[in-house]
Amino acid sequence: MSETWLSIPAESGFGVRNLPYGVFSPPESSPRVGVRIGDHVLDLAAALGDPVFARPNLNEFMATGQACWRRVRAEVTELLTDEAHRGTVEPALYPLDEVELHLPYAVADYVDFYASEHHASNIGRMFRPDAAPLLPNWKHLPVGYHGRAGTVVVSGTPIVRPNGQRKPPAEDTPSFGPSRRLDIEAEVGFVVGTPSPLGTSVPPTDFARHVFGVCLVNDWSARDIQAWEYVPLGPFLGKSFATSVSPWVVPLDALDAARVPTPVQDPEPLPYLRETDPWGLDLSMTVELNGRPIAHPPFSSMYWSPAQMLAHLTVNGASLRSGDLYASGTVSGPEREQRGSLIELSWNGAEPVELDGGDHRSFLADGDTVTIRATAPGDGCTISFGEVTGTIHPAS
Incomplete structure (x- = not known):
């Protein structure tokens, strides 16, 4: 492929092999x-x-x-x-x-998965220290929940601290007010282009026929609201107040050189989830808090691939619509500096994250700005996903 006649720095990440x-x-x-x-x-x-x-x-x-x-x-x-x-x-x-x-697409439906074994294991160890880190179903299917499409916003949109019910373990009754444990989730999103009929499923082999491209996602999370509400039906108000996405959608055809095998899956998934041509992706992510890099999550470590997520999302006959967005869940690796959320980085507040000037964070403060960036290897180049950013505003 010839290079463009435009003047573009070699390190741009937005050359003719990208074209998001x-x-x-x-x-x-x-x-x-x-x-x-x-x-x-x-x-x-x-x-x-x-x-x-x-x-x-x-x-x-x-x-x-x-x-x-x-x-x-x-x-x-x-x-x-x-x-x-x-x-x-x-x-x-x-x-x-x-x-x-x-916002580059009108979001039809939004689904968020929980596809990182390292993230799920960290959360399990924090909250179930006397039990196995992973729940029994986790290695048999990509766990996920349905989010709120109407609160998906483009990068740069202010994030207002949500109000809700909170009940810390030491308190006898719940109280209402602004979230005290506002968090981030560094994720990768997949945007559906080609719809599918109700009553049919999409096998992993058809992933590239239906998914138009890839973006960055920050699924903001109010951990205290989430902890009180999620039993027995899962996340609700602790997640639905805002989800930020990057303004650029990188087409799948730009990511051929970034494809890698997924980690070994044991036990072997059921037949509808098996991949003959795995869709692991070698994406390198960086999380910045107030301009300081605090984490470098590797998407290549994700246990479930985006093709398997799509297969599970549709296996019951749920239809796809153009503009459907599904996200990977928090991307975390095995090392501390690879954790994609503050609850992991600070180990639920026990080990606050150090920032410039001697400041520390366990969870987000008003005025904090979070930026997530990512790159992938291209054909002799680097593919950039740009960034997704948001600044926390006080509760209304």
């Missing part, structure tokens, strides 16, 4: 679909002349299916690598710092 999709507004214009190239956004409606890209979200384009996604990717690549197109393409390029970025 997003939705942006040029100055004094309405939102439309674009592709990031370097520090510019290419207006696809103007460059390709297709009205599907003049929409305020990616859903209509994502619903066209894999063959169309690949055709458009090839066309955009040609526009950006063949000097002959430069004169017509340059007017459709906008500097990134002059546009507004929006």
